[in-house]
Amino acid sequence: MSRLRNLFHPIMVFIGVQIAWIVLMVVWINWYLENNLAIKEFAQKIRPDLFTVEIQWLILFEGCFLMLLILAGVYVIFVYWNKQNRLNQMQSNFVASVSHELKSPLASLQLYLETLKYQDVSNYERKDFVETMLSDTQRLSELIDNILQSSKADPKSMALQFQPVNLGDFLADVVKEHKRQLEAKKCLVDLKLEASPTLNLDPRALRMVFNNLVSNAIRYSPAGSPLNIHLHKIGKYWEVNFEDQGFGFEKKDMKKIFRKFYRVQNTDTQNIEGAGLGLFISSEIVKNHNGRLKVSSPGRGQGAIFSVQLPASREVEV
């Protein structure tokens, strides 16, 4: 049964079609060359006026040309199918990882709410639980933002609303929001600001970028490893570096990690949650600010540096 299914696999069908048309062409041309003389004689006997050599070669070329067109058509259909198939695959991976991503903070919320419902807790504990729950709701809302943003058909049409934003304060704010997650992972943040320029940015979109980068650094690092955030000017850009000492990745993954739904697969990261959306969205948002999102990693297990470069031309006087 599986053999039969393999036989009808689109790749096999595609190869089969190619072989069929090549064989057909060979047989056809061979037959034509062999019978050419006979046909010529036969035709000359009946209607010598119809017969010219040029027309016959023309017909042969015409046949070849049409055959090539069919080949091209089959190829286009095959490529399209392949793309569609990969997209379906990615979609189902996405659904699986998103549902897991959604369930983790939800499970935590439910646990704490039910703890408050069924257990007697002290004031201090209640406050602590509420803080934990708030950080879970933040995680949920970040994820939902990512999903909504990525589901927009054309990210280029992203409607950004620019306003002056003080980058230094903004970064400090983002770090503060992740205080709880950072504490839970015993991760120390070193925020180094060489200046604090005010740029014309979309704060909502850019918050998603920074949230994604900080969350990634936390999730893809072992507990207790530091995160350095460094804001400085480099050429025509203001650059924010997020340097972690986490799991890193290999060179071959460098470009792929910005693809939608793509996730680095190896033993360090296989059980880390993620939907494969964060970096895709972040790079789209930065591009829409005429900036660049770059990444480098010395290799697996040696951390990674994500750099958000925003054009200095966006700077505004305050």
Add this chain to the structure above:
Amino acid sequence: MKNSEKKILVVEDEAHLAKGLQFNLEREGYQVTLVDNGPSAVEILGQEEFDLMILDIMLPKMSGLEVAKKIRNTDMRFPILMLSAKSTDEDRELGLAAGADDYLAKPFHLPELLLRVKGILRRWEWYKQPVHDQEIFKFGDMWINFATGKAKGCSGEFYLTAKEALLMKLLVSKKGNIVTREELLEKVWGYGPQTETRTVDNFVSRLRKYFEKKPQSPQHIITHREKGYEFKP
């Protein structure tokens, strides 16, 4: 044994969830140890004894399924309650096959979790009390040592999981009589018949793989259609 003497190992990498579980289990009087990854769990199990392990599946470095399988290949024997965001039947079967005794999908209800923990520990205690004069039960050329969980099946010696041993003990203690699926669920799993009876069937088919030369036509663990199971030595 009081709750306060019972030790539970919680293996969960979600810090929030781990902390919440610890708080609630300690409120119930258990001693809780937290671990946030697979290798540390295996390591600490080599040093300390626990009465129950609550194990998350999605763990960094080594998944919960691998941890359970690893433990199953040793002589350490205690019940495992698996927690996972994966909630399909296949995920459940995978978890149980890896050696878990119970499986709870996230998000879960706190009272249900606490009841299950209590139930597992209570049944484990019942199991540990000797019922037979001799703890080694022999049938054919096979045997089961209920004290250690070690057994010899068709293809050599191995260790039964806590739940498998419990199920086998119940069937053996009523040998020659039919035990209903409901009774098995109630006594071995501790929840009412409204829960899937397929769980029982899964476990029985696993036991057959161990103790039947031809699992398709069983000689020892017999199915009585719409009634239950019977053990014949």
